[in-house]
Amino acid sequence: MKDILIAITGASLDFDLARSMARLIALRENGDTDCLAWSDAGRKSHSPGCVQCEIKGRPGWEVYGENHGGRLKIIFNQGEYVFIQS
Template identity: 30%
Template structure:
């Protein structure tokens, strides 16, 4: 990816794309990015997932630290929040490991949504993503 054109992650399929070509939507607290109209339309159709974005700078962020930050965010909403899926872009890892895509989404994300995942914590625009089930 060209360093002069900062990359962003599509909020639906997580594909990394240049910011200059991404479709975007201003939210109340952040800008959402999409690789194309298909992902944008899918995002519009799934309003039930609450999303929190965290930006961490000034120090290297390891997975374990990101996970603890995500848990703290989820548990501020629901003390019984349960982590059901995660994605680590730096390491190229995910859980659960579902290698097939479903309706233009990575398998781990489709799994989370299909199993009640309703609270997503996105750290550093897709560097780490954690999905929880909450009662709130």
């Protein structure tokens, strides 16, 4: 899985904007991209939420995304928002 790190400064960033930006970035490499997993650190929320909290030191939602076809991990503002895209 390839990591893409994005830092946004000087403008407000919310979950919906970050998700839209992640999708646009992923579409450049895969026209059929899907968001497989995500994390919102500010709200302490992630999806899927039903997986174990941690698997071998990694968040369960991240392992889920990678194991279900995740090719890109798009990280905004040092983990404020993270999206795993197919």
